[in-house]
Amino acid sequence: LPYAIETFGEVCDLAKPLGLTVNLEYVPIASVNNLATSVEVLRKANRSNAGLMVDTHHFHRAGDNPAELSKLPKEWFNFAHICDAQAEIPADRAEMTRILREERLYLGEGGIDIAAILNAMPKMVYSIELPNLARVKEFGPAEHVFRCLEAAKKYVAEKVIHAKTN
Numbered sequence: 001l002p003y004a005i006e007t008f009g010e011v012c013d014l015a016k017p018l019g020l021t022v023n024l025e026y027v028p029i030a031s032v033n034n035l036a037t038s039v040e041v042l043r044k045a046n047r048s049n050a051g052l053m054v055d056t057h058h059f060h061r062a063g064d065n066p067a068e069l070s071k072l073p074k075e076w077f078n079f080a081h082i083c084d085a086q087a088e089i090p091a092d093r094a095e096m097t098r099i100l101r102e103e104r105l106y107l108g109e110g111g112i113d114i115a116a117i118l119n120a121m122p123k124m125v126y127s128i129e130l131p132n133l134a135r136v137k138e139f140g141p142a143e144h145v146f147r148c149l150e151a152a153k154k155y156v157a158e159k160v161i162h163a164k165t166n
Contacts (some may be wrong), residue, residue: 004041005040008024008041008042008044020049022049024038024051028058051076053080054121057104060087061100066120074122080117081108082127084105084110085100086111088111104131
């Protein structure tokens with residue numbers, strides 16, 4: 001973890017003169033693998049241009065609690081990656097890696113409580129990260145992108161509190 005903290009701080013320092021924020025995304029198969037570890041990196045790096053980027057898939061796979069998000073500084077949240085996936089968390093690392101790289105689901109299709117995650121964070125930009133090789137093969141890239149966007153718009157409009165207050 002000391003290497004992650006030092007390196008993250010260095011990246012923030014390089015980005016600051018350019019007016020950029022650096023958003024830390026944790027991945028359950030990496031050394032910075034959950035919300036608590038990410039918070040530790042952010043607090044110890046202590047950079048004004050540092051942020052936390054939550055990916056709903058990784059959040060679920062890490063077994064994190066949405067209530068913990070509301071305890072964090074609002075200025076850490078700049079954008080989030082959204083997608084869905086099966087509720088069951090694979091025990092096998094190779095299977096977990098395969099799913100995160102090629103089998104994410106449209107919002108509302110899987111078992112992740114995306115609404116609880118998004119509603120625990122401040123209003124921000126959502127970025128769809130939804131690799132699904134089978135659907136790209138079946139529908140083609142353009143149709144897959146269209147379906148990703150339509151599912152996300154519908155889900156957010158129905159389930160996310162921030163969407164209802166616009």
